[in-house]
Amino acid sequence: MQNSSLAVLQKLQDLIQVVARLRSPDEGCPWDLAQTPQTLIPYVLEEVYEVVDALRQGDPDAIADELGDLLLQVVLQAQIASEAGQFDLATVAASITEKLIRRHPHVFGDVAVADVEAVKQNWEAIKATEEQDRSLSETATGETSLVPRLSRYARSLPPLTAAMKISRKAAAAGFEWETVQGVWDKFHEELAEFEQALQTETKAHQQAELGDLLFTLVNLARWYDLDPDEALNSTNQRFIKRLMCIETVADRPLSDYSSEELDALWQQAKAQLANDAVRLMNVDQP
Known part of the structure; x- marks a missing residue:
């Protein structure tokens, strides 16, 4: 087991050194040297979706290959940040390690859990505490603790995924219909407004009504425990x-x-x- 771990660490160190060489001002690659965290965003997104596609196909060779491409993006971002004196890959690894230990008190602490559902509930409670602590400064400036969290979802997730996250968090905070019939009523209302906008309104208004309709569909999916x-x-x-x-x-x-x-x-x-x-x-x- 120890030898296997050492082999993994050596391969990871090889990758770190290759990326550092690519970013070397004296002997590196012009393309890699021209990259910034922002210019690499499309590649990060592309690699994530390619990993997902490989996982759905179930091809182990393709999964390993695509995970390697995604790992490259992680190492490259850490290398650029290290050059700027911000953080390095060790910081990234330490952060996620600490988070995993903190969010698994039933494994690394003395918390007892009965089943997977109890694990999920603990995880969400710990996350909520972390997010509340992180948003204290935002709350002090007059923002509610919920808004910054939802704003992060809207900025960082694909729109459909963000809509489901926002819907769930808003519902948990009390912004919810009493029954699913209320959601269906809202759906028919938004559908009518969208149809009307298509006939008489500007393109911008049509887009807005389409967004309202899609968001209501996401809420219906949430009520029926479906994944949009x-x-x-x-x-x-x-x-x-x-x-x-x-x-x-x-x-x-x-x-x-x-x-x-x-x-x-x-x-x-x-x-x-x-x-x-x-x-x-x-x-x-x-």
């Missing part, structure tokens, strides 16, 4: 698979088909994929 990110990703994948089926049987460019012909091909693709799914299910059953 996973739902939309699943729909994207189904759309691509159906389009692939259509392109397989098409004997000319899709733009040459009429709307009725495309609809017929679409329904055929849906039926084919549904039948394939049933067959796979039957094969998997003992």
Whole structure:
């Protein structure tokens, strides 16, 4: 075990040295030297999504490769910060280590937990305490403790993920409907306002009404314990698979088909994929 840990540390040190060489003013790479924390943001986001895609595909080689690309971004950000005298990779590692120990008192302390749900509740309570401490200065300037937290979600997360986080935190603070019917009423209200905006309002107002409608859909997902990110990703994948089926049987460019012909091909693709799914299910059953 010790030898394995030493090997991992050596490989990590090799990576740190390679990145430091790439950033060397005398013998480094011009592209790497030109990068800043801000210019690297698109690459960080790209690598995160590529890791997620590899995880969904379940390919161990692809997962290892994409995790390496993401690790490079972490090391590169730490290297740039170290050059500026801000922090280094050791600071990053120490911070997350301390956080993990602090948020797992049932492992590193004497707190007893009965199940996974109790662990989640403890985690959220500890996070809430940390966030409250972090926002004391903001509260002193007149801001509520909730607003800075929600603002961080809006700034740092993809919009759909941020909307679910904001919705959950607002509901926990009491900003909630009494029943799910209230959410459905709000959905129909926002749908009507969006339809009206499309007919008579400016593009900016239409965008705003679309955002209101989407946020209400996120709230419906929360009430029914559904994941809107996973739902939309699943729909994207189904759309691509159906389009692939259509392109397989098409004997000319899709733009040459009429709307009725495309609809017929679409329904055929849906039926084919549904039948394939049933067959796979039957094969998997003992």
